[in-house]
Amino acid sequence: MMALHYLDLLELTRLIHDGELSSVEATRHELERIAALDGTLHSYLTVMAESALAAAAVADAEIARGDIRGPLHGAPIAVKDLCWTADAPTSAGTLIHKEFRPPEDATVVRRLREAGAIILGKLAMTEGAYTDHHPSLATPRNPFGAGHWVGSSSSGSGVATAAGLCYGSLGSDTGGSIRFPSAAQGLTGIKGSWGRVSRYGVFDLGPTLDHVGPMTRSALDAGAMLAAIAGLDPKDPTAADVPVPDYLATARDGIRGLRIGIDSTWTAEGVDEPTTAVMASVRAVVRDLGATLVEVAFPDTAQIVRDWFPLCAVEVAVAHQDTYPARKSEYGPSLAELIEQGHGVSGLDYQRIVLRRLDFAGRVRALMKDIDLLLVPVQSIAAPTLDFLGRFGGNESVLHGMLKFTSPFDMSGHPTITLPGGFTEAGLPIGFQFAGRHWDEALLVRAGVAYQGVTDWHRRHPAAMP
Numbered sequence: 001m002m003a004l005h006y007l008d009l010l011e012l013t014r015l016i017h018d019g020e021l022s023s024v025e026a027t028r029h030e031l032e033r034i035a036a037l038d039g040t041l042h043s044y045l046t047v048m049a050e051s052a053l054a055a056a057a058v059a060d061a062e063i064a065r066g067d068i069r070g071p072l073h074g075a076p077i078a079v080k081d082l083c084w085t086a087d088a089p090t091s092a093g094t095l096i097h098k099e100f101r102p103p104e105d106a107t108v109v110r111r112l113r114e115a116g117a118i119i120l121g122k123l124a125m126t127e128g129a130y131t132d133h134h135p136s137l138a139t140p141r142n143p144f145g146a147g148h149w150v151g152s153s154s155s156g157s158g159v160a161t162a163a164g165l166c167y168g169s170l171g172s173d174t175g176g177s178i179r180f181p182s183a184a185q186g187l188t189g190i191k192g193s194w195g196r197v198s199r200y201g202v203f204d205l206g207p208t209l210d211h212v213g214p215m216t217r218s219a220l221d222a223g224a225m226l227a228a229i230a231g232l233d234p235k236d237p238t239a240a241d242v243p244v245p246d247y248l249a250t251a252r253d254g255i256r257g258l259r260i261g262i263d264s265t266w267t268a269e270g271v272d273e274p275t276t277a278v279m280a281s282v283r284a285v286v287r288d289l290g291a292t293l294v295e296v297a298f299p300d301t302a303q304i305v306r307d308w309f310p311l312c313a314v315e316v317a318v319a320h321q322d323t324y325p326a327r328k329s330e331y332g333p334s335l336a337e338l339i340e341q342g343h344g345v346s347g348l349d350y351q352r353i354v355l356r357r358l359d360f361a362g363r364v365r366a367l368m369k370d371i372d373l374l375l376v377p378v379q380s381i382a383a384p385t386l387d388f389l390g391r392f393g394g395n396e397s398v399l400h401g402m403l404k405f406t407s408p409f410d411m412s413g414h415p416t417i418t419l420p421g422g423f424t425e426a427g428l429p430i431g432f433q434f435a436g437r438h439w440d441e442a443l444l445v446r447a448g449v450a451y452q453g454v455t456d457w458h459r460r461h462p463a464a465m466p
Helices: 009-017 023-041 049-064 107-114 155-162 179-184 219-229 273-288 302-319 333-343 347-368 386-392 396-403 407-412 441-454
Strands: 044-047 076-080 118-123 169-173 188-191 211-216 259-262 292-295 373-377 416-423 429-436
Touching (some): 009 049, 023 044, 023 049, 023 118, 023 155, 076 155, 107 169, 118 155, 155 169, 155 179, 155 211, 169 179, 188 219, 273 373, 273 416, 273 441, 302 396
Parallel strands (some): 076 169, 259 292
Antiparallel strands (some): 416 429
């Protein structure tokens, strides 16, 4: 039998709702595991043990009365430290906010609590949700291999979920930060359509690029979490007034008859052999599941990836205008450099970027009219080592290769689901993604469930973390 801490979220809550396990028992188990392992993994910034156990006791009492709020009721989860919590600090991985106590929960946190989820704590992240962790803070360690990248910026979310220190987590994605850590640690992550999930009470990196979404161990779990957090929010005017479907209701409908597009040139150019092998394997699986693969020509991404940096830089500079440069000495070098870049972008250059972005998004929308899903890698380099990134982090071609399959969907706002699709010879996970039409996250969940129904990559756990 699978260890308790590696059960899928919905497997766990089924036991809790059936009375075979209590939420308090599951919560206490996770807290003990965090205490035993996180001194090495560094996935949590704040552990909320007392409030978690109290919430679990309330959940058990409600469930015993038959008042089951939904599929998340009683499940211990955790949230990225970008999300406000009224009962715990929210630092966004920075020193400038290390003492910040939010006046209320972020909308996504409030909705998770209303769904009956138990918040175990706040998860570590890169400074301000950009690329690097603040030099004064511990860096989370990949449980599949400490010498390998954990993914930016939802690093703690990926580590905690993969190592069995929570049953699901929230991450955020501005250029790939749900997808990178999901791919690096064998997880399923959903970056919904921009506007699908409220950003109220979530610190900005680049507001027109930022997405909040679930990181879990299965597509079903991701669908359940997305359903809980998605939807219109009066506190966030950019949250879309689009109905939120019951993602679990259609999750097992399969993908037979769907048209899945792939640009064989774009998805192979500059992509390493392990990633190429995973993509070939996925193509075979989706054919066996009854889908039709369609060759497409995806809009050229070279310029849009280059544009992502100055666009993000301008938005970050605005987000930090109250503290930078006034408190410049408290910033790490990477985030400070990005803000400086933003200060240097002219109005004319910014407008050119905006127009190119609109053009690109329209081209992607047009492409998606002819297909149901698009099959894409997460990154060009499978499971990069920390040494590799340290030596080539400033190399423009390497950076482009890392972002070429992620940032375009932040620029266009299209939803994606990241799924584990294999492993390197050294035992590190490799992910891939399906992209879909705006607001069609239900189909992404369906595709993920279908794929995971005939593969077991999502059932593989870190050998060093029994």
